[in-house]
Amino acid sequence: MPSRQTFGLLPPDTEFAMYLALVPFALVFCIGVYLRFRAAGLARLLINAPSGIGCALGRLLQYGFGQRRVAQRPRGWPHLAIFYGFLTLLFGSVMVAADWDVFQPLGSRILLGTPYLYLETLLDALGLVFVAGLSVALIWRLLKLPGISQDQRPLQWQFLLLGTGLLYMGVTGFLLEGLRLTLTPVPWADWSFVGYALTGTLRSLGVTENDQNIYVILWWSHALVAFSLIAALPYSALLHALAAPANLMLHSGRPQLGLDTPFDLRQIAADGNFDVKAGVATLADFSQVQRFVLMACTDCGRCDDACPGVASGTVLSPRRLVQGLRARQLANAAATDLLASGTVSAEAVWACTTCGACVTACPVFIQPVDYIVPMRRELLTRQQADKRQIELLGNLGRNFNPYGLPAANRAQLAAELAASNHTS
Ligand code: SF4
Ligand code: SF4
Known part of the structure; x- marks a missing residue:
């Protein structure tokens, strides 16, 4: 009966060595997640989601899992391909681990017979979609690189490096499948149609049943790149994969342009206490949710595409503004004066028409205008x-x-x- 031969071509202690190697990477990941989300008090924020937990889950399904805003854009398809391809491959890996590490020791298997063959075909099909989406996204980013300002380049390189790591995972996944079917041929090999197609090429390149070492080396490189990406997730541009779903749940539904603590001018005049904070000078002056939201930015640039300030050639760029604030947040520089340090320029703050186009364009519901308006109030307070x-x-x-x-x-x-x- 068809079944998954996990670890079949690897030395006997490979499974133990793999889990041992995973430990430091998993620790780095957990510490990063703790550091990033502890500061936001995420659990408490989610429980108190402004629109209620039911609406929050609905938005997560519609805009997170359903990728509704991404799908509305003609150039959103590579992200859709990467997102759904990755989810399917992740599901396949979890099934393989459960089959081998949970069900097999109990004397049963879940990856057996026809359901297993259907899963193999599904994984190959969505794996191809994943590789195609990533390749196009990487090419687009590379083509855009020469026109990107110096301050944006490190982030672009980060995306390129992480994307190349993910592409390596996709390509070596297919190569490993092809090698497995070449080294140990099985009658149901054609259900894994991509790996099966590769067997001919591998054999013509001289790969035989005796070349098990190639498989072992490629398998370890595949595993170590996967572990490195897991560890890098909370520290890199990949962080949006965790922060964006949380932000979709936290979203209040409309821009928050008013003061957090409104004041009564007549009361102030009567009291004679004019010490009122109307604007924001530092990141620490923004709310906890607003600081957390910055981590969800994917640097996609859709806000810039929609912004009349960008279109008319002003210095305003909602994307750069959000990314600048995000960099301050990740550098724990919440007390830095945003205007005086040049993180945000007064000219950019004044160039915003508060039209809200950036708000409706953002796929993860970031609201750049919510950061701009309080800084404009700060400029007025400073009489600038x-x-x-x-x-x-x-x-x-x-x-x-x-x-x-x-x-x-x-x-x-x-x-x-x-x-x-x-x-x-
Ligand atoms: S609200 Fe401001 S930043 Fe957003 S699109 Fe309009 S002009 Fe641009
Ligand atoms: S703010 Fe939103 S639209 Fe703008 S770059 Fe970030 S994720 Fe994209």
Whole structure:
């Protein structure tokens, strides 16, 4: 009967050695997760999710598992391919581990017969999707690299390195399957159609039943790259895989532009105590949730694509703003003055029209405008606003647009803009 031959081609103590090798990597991973999420008090935040735990789970299913916002974008398919391919391969690995380490010692198997063969075919198909999605994503990132500013390059290289590690996992997974079927041929080999297709190439390259060492070396390199990626997850750009689902659950449903603690101006005047904090100067001034949310940023750039400030050539880039704040958060520099240190420039803060396009574009529900508006209030508190900027605020307050045009004409203005864009 068809069954999975796990560890069949490896020396006898390999399984024990593998779990032993995994321990330090798993420890590094656990410490990283603890450090990142402890500060956010994540469990407490999730229990008190602003929209209730039912809505939070619904949003996780729809936008996390369902990848709804990613799927809406024409260039979102590589991420969909990576996401669903990875989930399927992860499911396959868990099944193999359960079959070998849990069910086999109990005298039964779950990866047997026809269900096992269907799983092999599914894993090969989604494995191919995973490799294709990753290859396209890596090529796009490489092509974009020359046009990227110096401060963004380290992160881009990080994505490229991590993506190459994941691609190595996908490709060596298929190679190992091909080698396994070459070294120990089985009648049901064609169900693993990618590995089976590789057997011909491997045999033509001279691989025979005696080349077990190649399999052992490749297997260990595959395992060590996988362990390294697990350990790197909480310290690298991969962190979004943990933080983004949590952020989807924490999301309150709309931008939080108001003050956390509103004040009554008449009361202040009556008390004579004008010591009121209206803006934010450091990351520590943002709420715990807002600081945590930064870790979910995938640096996808969709907020920049939607931002009129970027389109009109201002220095504003919601992506760079969020990434700059995220870097401060990860460097434990929560007390640094964001404006004085140049993490965020006053010019960028003033260039925002508060249109909210970045909010609806972000696949993980980050709201860049929630960071911008409090910093703008801080600039006003510091009296760092000129006549034009104060006028802009007045227009936003009175007419809900920065130009001072009557709010009632908004639809007409939008239509005229669309028409002029169409003809230009
Ligand atoms: S709210 Fe500000 S940052 Fe966001 S898209 Fe509009 S102008 Fe850009
Ligand atoms: S804020 Fe959202 S849209 Fe912008 S780069 Fe980060 S994840 Fe992408």
